[in-house]
Every structure is written in structure tokens, then in C-alpha cells.
Amino acid sequence: MFEDQYVELLPARTTMQTVNVGGFGGGGGPGGTGGPALSLSLAANVVVATQTATAVSIFGDADAINEVVTGDATSGAADATGGAGGDGGPGGAGITG
Secondary structure (H helix, E strand, O other): OOOOOEEEOOOOOOOOOOOOOOOOOOOOOOOOOOOOOOOOOOOOOOOOOOOOOOEEEEEEOOOOOOOOOOOOOOOOOOOOOOOOOOOOOOOOOOOOO
């Protein structure tokens, strides 16, 4: 050997080992919220009435009255359901080693 070269020796009790590193992935993201819902219930009571009241007066003023009476209009129940929420995101990948 040459004078300017050195050799290092490991002590006998030292060993070389491999280390396995692993881990679980992260949890998935939360799902999205559902969509809004709108429900309408309408009722209409439409009356077309043409009436002509005739008034005749011999002495003074005369009154003539037209009267139309209609019934009630009732709407039915209205139900609506919003859209379903979105699925949660996938979890993160784990670490393998």
C-alpha cells in the first residue's frame, strides 16, 4: 500500500439493514351538498260573466245592478326534493417502501 491511502474497517458488531417505510393514504374529501328544490301549487278561479241589467224608471232615477258570485279555488299540495349531494373524493395514495 501507499502511505497516503487509508482503509476504514467497520467494527464486527455493525450490520447493514434495510428499512421499510409505509403509510396509509389520507381520507377522501367530503361530498358536495344537494341541489335546491322549488315547488309551486297554483289555483285560479276565472269567471267570464256578461250581464246586462235593464233599468226602467217612470218617475225619477232607477238603479240596475249586475252581481256575479264565484266559488273558492283551492290548490293541491306541492312537494319537491332537491338534487342528491356529490360523492366524496378518493383517499390519497399510501407510501410503500
